[in-house]
Amino acid sequence: MSQDNESRQPFLYFAYGSNLNPAQMRQRCPRHRVVGIARLPGYRLGFYGHSTKWDGGVETIIPQPQSEVWGVLYQLDAFEWRQLDSYQDAKDNGRGEYFHFPVEVMDEEQSVRTAITYKKDMLDKAERPSTEYLGIIVQGAQEHGLPANYVAELRHIPTRPALYAVPRKQGPDRMSDGGCSGCGD
Template identity: 30%
Template sequence: MKEDKILNLAYGSNLNLEQMAYRCPTAKIYGRGMLLDYQLLFKGREDNAYATIEPKRGSKVPVLVWELQPEDEKALDYYEGYPRFYEKKDVELTLETGEKVTAMVYIMTDEVMDRIQLNLPRQSYLETVKAGYARAGFDKKYIEAALGVSGKGKA
């Protein structure tokens, strides 16, 4: 019996192909799509926030879907601080090809309260995310919108 594929939905630094090749050498891009009714945000400590998503009706987030091997998922669990910093959730989406898939996504938890405040990311992290967006062909307006909303948390 063939095992089901492990599909992972990436929306932040895991869009960066070089970073994923280093961290998860057997991961392969499975497809691209838009996650509907979610918005991209940056949350964390001041000048050290990370990308996350949260439900928001009418919003959307461009995503890459990776096909992972079990060792890739373990590496991502470690990188994402699962289960304390990010938790996993299965979400459904339709890829650009029209295929409907269910993929696992990492979403920031509210476990550590000082990490979940809206804030801006460190410049190096932001550049990693922007490079991923550029290589995937995604519109950077989603990053700009996330920075606008997240920067308001710095009152």
Template identity: 30%
Template sequence: MEENHFFYFAYGSNISSSTLKKYCPTAEQICVAKLNGYRLDFKFWATIVPNPSKHVWGLVWQIHNRDIPQLDYYEDVENNLYRVFQVTVHSSDDRAITCRCYEMMSDFTLDQALTLGQNVNTMLKPDNIPAIWYMKNIIDSAVEAKIPDYYIDELKAVPTKECAFRE
């Protein structure tokens, strides 16, 4: 990787190239990867939550540094919706890749809602339920990216709601 690029781990709507490339036109898909030690949750938008026995699937993108301001703007870092931090993910051939990642700035304490083998929270409070169109984007993008079927099944089990708001 060139010095003027970074790796980004996307686990929600940014798995979609059409979504990500709207504000990161330099983004190039690198590989499907797994982030260990986290689970997927929602507060309308997707986020990751630390959990030592879980994992999150997503995509690694290589992006030029000049796209960082747009990516931070989209993730609303300035208003503390998400925070930026580094994670190490593993590709299907078990290559470790250090990536920029975003985590929602909220406390999530619903680990008890997950079964032993579950990685995606499907027992959401009513205000946390994502929109139908948002989850469809995530699921369709995950299928296209060839994220493992069991994980896509968990995504399909996330409750959704009608929502007039659209990105």
């Protein structure tokens, strides 16, 4: 396959965190296309590490039988993936905050779809997300019409108010050192 054809090849991305938020996705990947809602069985949502951008823990998926994480399938091209990788601090050399993780999700028609999601490389310690960060996730879940019981579960995740205005912008100098501590989704 030529590089030109590869750059046009669409990819499915399963978003379960702040990238559920339509405004955030329009800013990060203006050409994305919403495919629909989906669920990832056998996982739960967890918040780990400390994000200076959000002043709290950032989300990842954790294997847990009998649990499920709901999210949205987006179609992205290769250019948009590279853009999103930059926002997520996902690096090909494995030194980023997140990495690409292949998943099989169930779409609204109960069909299995193969997609890629982001998963934290190092969990550090569990930490509450900031109230503001979780609010971005809940807003996206509501706007996409995720199941009401799942949205209610999200709302009941313990949070704490950020101690400063979030999201804190990450400057280019903070990204050039090979990582951005807690860039988050």
